[in-house]
Amino acid sequence: MILDIRRIFSAYDGPVGREFEADFSQEDFPGYRVPDKVLVSVTAVLEGGLVMLTLRETPCVEAECARCLDTLRQTFPIERTYDIRKGDWEEEEAELPFSPEGRLDVEELAREEILLEVPSVLLCSEDCLGLCPVCGQKRPCGCAPREAETDPRLSVLKQLLSD
Ligand SMILES: [Zn+2]
Numbered sequence: 594m595i596l597d598i599r600r601i602f603s604a605y606d607g608p609v610g611r612e613f614e615a616d617f618s619q620e621d622f623p624g625y626r627v628p629d630k631v632l633v634s635v636t637a638v639l640e641g642g643l644v645m646l647t648l649r650e651t652p653c654v655e656a657e658c659a660r661c662l663d664t665l666r667q668t669f670p671i672e673r674t675y676d677i678r679k680g681d682w683e684e685e686e687a688e689l690p691f692s693p694e695g696r697l698d699v700e701e702l703a704r705e706e707i708l709l710e711v712p713s714v715l716l717c718s719e720d721c722l723g724l725c726p727v728c729g730q731k732r733p734c735g736c737a738p739r740e741a742e743t744d745p746r747l748s749v750l751k752q753l754l755s756d
């Protein structure tokens with residue numbers, strides 16, 4: 594979706610609002626996927642000589658838990674506001690994905706925000722115990738606690754230390 598920002602500066606007649614579905618299922622994100630279409634909404638208001646652009650989206654991310662490798666799905670509500678000055682699109686290193694004519698690629702902006710907001714390491718839950726080194730199943734798995742944890746020499750050492 595392309596939003597003509599230059600036109601908002603030159604012919605403003607009230608807030609501009611757009612909503613569209615973005616398809617990022619073929620995009621290469623680090624450590625996760627965005628398989629479902631994402632509803633992206635964008636509003637632009639001209640105020641005090643600046644265009645205030647607000648972008649909202651709630652991508653549903655699919656990934657493998659970094660500890661137990663289970664597939665997980667998590668949503669990330671994203672809301673970002675940008676102040677755009679007239680002529681920002683002519684900057685050599687424009688912060689936003691503009692064409693030289695002042696047209697903003699909102700879908701590309703939505704993709705960049707997902708990259709910024711979603712961590713590349715995700716867990717199925719904060720207290721995921723990961724995989725058991727003995728049986729390879731997700732813990733708790735019923736295996737006895739690891740040897741090191743019950744090593745009698747260690748408990749003697751602990752006693753000495755606490756004395
Ligand atoms: Zn996990």
Ligand SMILES: [Zn+2]
Nearest residue numbers: 725728734736
């Ligand atoms: Zn086990």
